[in-house]
Amino acid sequence: MAVGLPMKTTYANGDVYSASDVNDITGTVNLVGQTNNFYAGKNKIINGNYYFNQRNFTSTTTTGTYMFDRWITAIGGDGTSTYTAQTFTPGTAPVSGYESQSYQRIVTTGQTNASVATITYQPIEDVRTFAGQTVTYSFWAKASSGTPKIALSYDQNFGTGGSADVTAYISQVTLSTSWARYSVSFAVPSISGKTIGSTPGWLGILLWVSAGSSSNTITNSLGIQTNTFDLWGHQLEAGSTATAFQTATGTIQGELAACMRYYQTSLPPTSSTHSLLTCQVVNAQNTQYTSGMRFAVPMRVAPTVTIFSRNNNSGKMSSIATGADVTGTSQAANIGVSQIWGFQSVSVGLTAGVGYEVSFNASAEI
Secondary structure (H helix, E strand, O other), X not given: OOOOOOOOOOOOOOOOOOHHHHOOOOOOOOOOOOOOOOXXXXXXXXXXXXXXXXXXXXXXXXXXXXXXXXXXXEEEOOOEEEEEEEEOOOOOXXXXXXXXXXXXXXXXXXXXXXXXXXXXXXXXXXXXXXXXXXXXXXXXXXXXXXXXXXEEEEEEEOOOOOOOOXXXXXXXXXXXXXXXXXXXXXXXXXXXXXXXXXXXXXXXXXXXEEEOHHHHHHHOOOOOOOOEEEEEEEEXXXXXXXXXXXXXXXXXXXXXXXXXXXXXXXXXXOOOOOOOEEEEEOOOOOOOEEEEEEOOOOOOOXXXXXXXXXXXXXXXXXXXXOOOEOOOOEEEEEEOOOEEEEEEEOOOOOOOOOEEEEEEEEEOOO
16 A cells, blocks of 8 residues: 655644645745755765865965865965864864864965965866856855955856856955854856866855955955955855755765765875785786776776875885885876776886785876
8 A cells, every 4th residue: 555654743634735735835844945954965065064184184385285175275476375274172163063073274474466366165076067046155254353354256167178267256255253154145157058178167166365456356356365264164055045054965974985086095084104005916927017906986087196105105116025115116007987907117027926015196186
């Protein structure tokens, strides 16, 4: 027999699934889209709470550097922009009942010229994301002093060989010295008439904490700001209302898998010593290759792989027997989205039957 689902907790209509039940957006049936909803997939920002830090990021002043998983710096002009990983003291996270562990800090100093830019953002895979829809971007932030502003802009990138980027100013928010949640709603442009390149491009929401006059149009004259900015809890979702924060996948293991689509490493997140994959030369006729390995999850594209020896030397393998690095340059070979088929010593042959050790970083970032 068919089993019916109760439509309301009051059973007001004698358990009959009526039209008014279906259209009751405040009832127990239609919770999706309401203020306190929690469901995986609504947030297109991966690692919005900075939980995962596979690169063991601590601090950087360099533009184009990935920090926490999926987050990247963009810096221009003079002065110094310092991005650091910070740890919440237990009980001080900005959301009651949500004990997060990390947040991002940006410190700006000594900036003066027109080309100054200090930005943090995440490129969201595929320019088709939310195209033609109204969306809301929300995040928590605070400053060390005063009431500085953060300007938000968007960037639609159409991939290799695609249409020119579409960029525009969204809004500004004014911070205080206490954690608060900010949200802005805007319409993502349609991609009608655009050409998507050989790669699907990306959508980015850029958070500007300092900007010289060259960026006045896209930041609404934000200006150069010297301050300390703390950020956490980013969410991009459909609609004109910021709903309760939810990570992209809703689970810790799911979020890690989502991060690993773009970056994987055998480096332990709390150690500078590389964990080592044990490899064995498998072909006595050609002693250049050792056995390969499969990635924990398939990656976005075949990644760029850098290998390390047990002595933390880039482009090297080391002998299990002696611990010494192989003399020649070493590299990963025959790399796919799901595995590395082998590790290769380029200029010096390996010894058949001997074990070698290697560790790796694999990046398929956008």
